[in-house]
Amino acid sequence: MLELKQIRENAPVVQELLNRRSADTYDIQQLLQLDRQQRELESTRTNLQARSNEIGKLIGKKMREGGDPKEIQPLKEEGNEVRARLAASEPEIKELKKKIEELLLALPNLPDETTPVGKNETENVEVRRWGDEYVPQNSHILPHDEIAKKLNLIDFERGVKVAQSRFVCLTGVGAALERALISFMLDRQIAAGYVEVMPPVLVNSTALTGTGQLPKFALDSFKCEKEDLWLTPTAEVPVTNLYREEILEASQLPIYHCAYTPCFRREAGSYGKDTKGIIRLHQFNKVELVKFVHPDTSAAEHEALVKDAEAILQELKLPYRVVELCSGDLGFSAAKCYDLEVWLPSAGTYREISSCSNFKDFQARRAKIRFKEGKKKGTKFVHTLNGSGLAIGRTMAAILENYQEPNGKVKVPEALQPYLQREVL
RNA sequence: GGAGAGGUGGCCGAGUGGUUGAAGGCGCAGCACUGGAAAUGCUGUUUGGCGGCAGUCAACGAGGGUUCGAAUCCCUCCCUCUCCGCCA
Incomplete structure (x- = not known):
């Protein structure tokens, strides 16, 4: 606000x-x-x-x-x-x-003065690229969904049977890989200073208003019929709202949290897009990073947050690039935003795998998250930031493609081997 | 789902119609005392709107009503807790 x-x-x-x-x-x-x-x-x-x-x-x-x-x-x-x-x-x-x-x-947030001005995603600015040397040279890479089927990692048909389209069921090593990725990401971010939380994944409408999903984007979320509860579209909602209507002491800042949650999105308005595979599902897993910081430090905290998300891709040796969104492509609540896009060889493109935003005081004002500086009178709004660290399904898709061997096997990234107890899927 | 209790400041807790934004206590901060500390004493300690920064208005779960006047009386809703039932 x-x-x-x-x-x-x-x-x-x-x-x-x-x-x-x-x-x-x-x-x-x-x-x-x-x-x-x-x-x-x-x-x-x-x-x-x-x-x-x-x-x-x-x-x-x-x-x-x-x-x-x-x-x-x-x-x-x-x-x-x-x-x-x-x-x-x-x-x-x-x-x-x-x-x-x-x-x-x-009203949406005002773009930060440093956010590049542009009409739409075509005017986003590539900030840096990483890992060109890890781009696979293999020219016969199967799309992630095909290799997943072949290796019995994902059951697409049965996922649809028990729910509807855009739902999948991970099976066997596929499920284990998902779980390994979650643990790996959480462990890495906990080591970096984020305190893990496991919040409710049903949230009330006050919470959704606090972070900016309501009132404008009601159709993007699943709503429970009888209660004022919604399936959370991202852990950003419950985690940011943990401190709603609180007055923190300046010395408590910055607060860093990481959280694994399933996320639920109706994907309204994206009919026909990414219908194959696990790029765009109604339910997906994500590890989220959330920061509550002093306004003076939020720009630096934002850069650091992006680095923390990037570290996951680097440790997994997945090629990616960092893109700064232009003003026309910015999300409703964000003042400044970097997307991380991972290389997907089958498509020959980079796909968004993380979105790291600085909301400045926009969400804090809606959710009344304030802080007080010692004896000074009056309160100020904190700055909130968050970013995916990372979207699990898309990470799996990236691994299935980037780690695919000419013989059709998929290697397990070294960083993940201790978690999965195997070297090949 | 059944039965009961309750929602007041950072916390505990008083307050049942009139200088009560709110006693008292705890906690916290400052000052005094001390070589330093403890103890003690004094002072201060919610948030928001408007403002000529003197003030003024609002808020005691939320909304409505009664009244010149409501934290206090009436109505509706929400939430929390306890016991029973059910259940991962």
Whole structure:
């Protein structure tokens, strides 16, 4: 959420930054108009309230002193009158506040000044590449889904049978590989200083609003019919919301968490895309990194977070590149974002395997995650960041292709061998 | 699912209509005392909106009602805890 004050005082700048997003158009004029109305009514209301309080105190005092009822009666009458005016103004103020809140929640974050300006993903900027030397020279690499079938790692048909399309069932070594990847990634990030958490994977709508999935993206998540609970689309939601409505002590920062969770997404609007394989499923596993940091350090923390995610790919010796998203491709809540894209030989392209975002105070403001600096009065919003470290299924896909031998076998990355207790799948 | 209890400041806990944003205690911070500390004493210690930074308004789970006035009375909802049942 953006700060209303900032919008009010820097309207042209805010509008210009919003325009850089280009996916949608956002007009802040209506918001500013409602804000003006609301503030005017509010100041009148405050004055009336003050008078009402005054009358109340006066009556109380007179009554305690055993005052004359005749003296009190006119005060009561004025009180009634003030009260009536107050009651009359309230619905409009409430309505305005509600509308303002709605508009505010629907506005995306402002792109960071350093985020490259661009219309869409074609204008994203490649920052660096790693691991060219690990790109397989084998020209007959089967797509990950085909090799997975051949090696009995994934049962696609039965996954669909028990759920629906875009669900799979991992089997045998396939399941073990998934589990090994989860453990490997968690262990690596725990060693780097992230504290593991295993949060609920059903989350309420307040939590989803806190991180920015609601209200705009309700159709992207699965919702329970009877409760106010949703299947979490990413561990970002439960983990970031762990500290919702809390005031932390500055000395507690930074807080680093890593979490393994299954993730559930409806993949609305992506019909026909990636229908084969395990690149785009309704349910997938992911290890997530989440940071809560002091605003002064968030840019540096962001770079460090990307490095932590990259380390997984490097240790697995998977070729990848780092892409900085341009303003037009930025997610709703992000101010700045790097995607890690892993090399998929069968497609001859890089595919997103991690997305590392700095949300600055956008989520913190929605979720009311604040901190206090010692004796200093007042609170500030923390900065939140997160990134996949990494998406497990896509990592498996990358391994199945990049580690494929001409004889059709798939080697196990060295870093994973201790976890899987084998060298070949 | 059945029965009961309860939601007040960082925590415990008082408060059942009138200077109560909230007693008291704990904790925490500052000062005093001390060679230093403990103990003790004093002072301070929620958050948000508006602001000419003097103030002022709001908030005692949430929403509504009664009243000149509600943490306190009434209604609705939510949540937590305990016991029983069921269950990984």
